[in-house]
Amino acid sequence: MEKFCQHSCQHPLIPLNDANNTFLTAAEIHKGAILDMYTYRNENDLSQVWAYLWNSWYYPNKWVLWACSASECILVLRTTMVVEGFWNHLKHTTLMSFNQPHINFIVHLILMQIIPTVNLKLSYHICPKSLAPWQCDFKKLWADYSKPDDVCQTAKEKVTISNPRNTKAWWQECLDWLQEEEWEAGTYNTSLHDWTCSCPSYLHSHFLICKHLI
Known part of the structure; x- marks a missing residue:
């Protein structure tokens, strides 16, 4: 799964995490x-x-x-997740009370129930009264990345120590902790102009941010 995610997130505009900061073409990726x-x-x-x-x-x-490298620009929106979320909502809410409805009835439900809901959400995001859940996540992540390395390291140690031991999550946290300690500081190719970084955190970041860009 790790290899699959790596292949999915690679892009010609994101350099590799190597000594030469290599940029690969889409065909090479x-x-x-x-x-x-x-x-x-x-x-x-x-x-x-x-x-x-x-x-x-x-x-x-x-x-x-599905590969990000197939696009000329770095994709931010996960279209597969959006489509799956839409059909999941349609199946488990709008169509839950109907057994094998006709296509014309489904179109009617989409026009009369789904689209008005989407328009309402869009109007809310255009003029929001409060932060959306993803905006709260982005704000928290930005604040965490803005902290000094020693503060972040201490916080991770406290979380690891407080969690129940000998569990899968605990071992995964310990493994991530050891891997981060092995990373060399200051060796990543960071570009504020292109907003790219060669570090592993940026490559797998949902918001395309890392502590080197903040």
């Missing part, structure tokens, strides 16, 4: 992702998994549907 997955398949004897990944995800016609 696609080729490297295929090679990475194929090598992993050979090392673990996962021929059936590779067949599924190639046909459903890494085939050129499928790759452009």
